[in-house]
Amino acid sequence: MGSNKDIELIKDGKRIDGRDFDELREIKIKAGVLKRADGSAYLEWGKNKVMAAVYGPREMHPRHAQETTKAVVRARYNMAAFSVPDRKRPGPDRRSIEISKLISEALEKVVFTEKYPRSVIDVFVEVLQASAGTRCCGLTAASVALADAGIPMSDLVASCASGKIEGQVVLDLGKNEDNYGQADLPIGYIPRSDELCLLQMDGNLSEDEYEEAMDMSIEACKEIYEIQKEALREKYSTELQAEKLNEEEM
Ligand code: ADP
Numbered sequence: 449m450g451s452n453k454d455i456e457l458i459k460d461g462k463r464i465d466g467r468d469f470d471e472l473r474e475i476k477i478k479a480g481v482l483k484r485a486d487g488s489a490y491l492e493w494g495k496n497k498v499m500a501a502v503y504g505p506r507e508m509h510p511r512h513a514q515e516t517t518k519a520v521v522r523a524r525y526n527m528a529a530f531s532v533p534d535r536k537r538p539g540p541d542r543r544s545i546e547i548s549k550l551i552s553e554a555l556e557k558v559v560f561t562e563k564y565p566r567s568v569i570d571v572f573v574e575v576l577q578a579s580a581g582t583r584c585c586g587l588t589a590a591s592v593a594l595a596d597a598g599i600p601m602s603d604l605v606a607s608c609a610s611g612k613i614e615g616q617v618v619l620d621l622g623k624n625e626d627n628y629g630q631a632d633l634p635i636g637y638i639p640r641s642d643e644l645c646l647l648q649m650d651g652n653l654s655e656d657e658y659e660e661a662m663d664m665s666i667e668a669c670k671e672i673y674e675i676q677k678e679a680l681r682e683k684y685s686t687e688l689q690a691e692k693l694n695e696e697e698m
Contacts, residue, residue, distance in 0.1 A: 487597025610661035
């Protein structure tokens, strides 16, 4: 977040990429893309490209990290070295540790962890190409991957950010908007219970702006939720069709 008077982010009532203030970038999700993982999802969101893979529930190692009454959801968010224009130094840094923690905590809210004591559910989020909003991409993709793994959950989590550019509240900040905007407010939303499982804020918003940003993000999360469910339906209908064809051939 920083302000730069030379960068024009709004022109003729539209944003620099031509979007309306309350318009999402294009989102595509495909479930079940990795054969070896128990569940997976590939997501494209604007220029972001993110892969999520789930393994488990399986025995937790190291043992001292086991919880006797529930499974631990252990997310690991990583940005590939080639995901940003300047090569990103490989390995965990403060930012990726923070994002891993918030994705883990958000997902723990929907997974029925008490069904799997002493276990771990590993969630890998790999950002292949980054262009602002990757934590929301990661959380959105990870929840589809968890469902694809057949892990019992109360609902999916949909995630999206709103923010402020040139004094205007807008949905889903793009790269320049993120760099030169005035605020960024990512949320994780559980549609069925109308609850939040992630809330962060970078920059400043007035109370009214906060309300406006929150309303925009929740509406957007409902749209994203439909795309998530469609990705899962698509995967399972294709699988069922393949099974049927196999049976017919036998
Ligand atoms: P988010 O990706 O959730 O918006 P940030 O606000 O921390 O998280 O980052 C905004 C964007 O800045 C990222 O999506 C990415 O495009 C870029 N970025 C983050 N870390 C780096 C880095 N180490 N090098 C270059 N660009 C980065």
